[in-house]
Amino acid sequence: MSYNQISANVAMKVLMQYDKAVNNALATRVKTKLNFKSGKLNTYRFCDNVWTFMLSDVEFREVQELVRVNKVKIVACDGKGVGSRIEEKD
Structure with missing residues (x-):
């Protein structure tokens, strides 16, 4: 985003998807x-x-x-x- 390669809207969608994936992985895969x-x-x-x-x-x-x-x-x-x-x- 800082190099204007993707729009702010696309960057926000990527970050939201990343947050969902990490939260799901922590909730379902991590047992430690x-x-x-x-x-x-x-x-x-x-x-x-x-x-x-x-x-x-x-x-x-x-x-x-x-x-x-x-x-x-x-x-x-x-x-x-x-x-x-x-x-x-x-």
């Missing part, structure tokens, strides 16, 4: 559970039904694997009805 623990919650915000968390000293743990990271930003929203908020035009 992951736990995390944060040493500190630096900031949090709830705006327009979107939560944003800034964490530090975070441990991610899967069954036999542990990963430690210094900083993590988590953005979370309700996945239900996401496509209904964006108007499609032909």
Whole structure:
């Protein structure tokens, strides 16, 4: 889109289809559970039904694997009805 190779309308349709495909794959194909623990919650915000968390000293743990990271930003929203908020035009 930034190089004017596709229109904004086509770009929006591609992004919406991508979001639907990723949400479907996560809901139906991913079986792995992951736990995390944060040493500190630096900031949090709830705006327009979107939560944003800034964490530090975070441990991610899967069954036999542990990963430690210094900083993590988590953005979370309700996945239900996401496509209904964006108007499609032909």
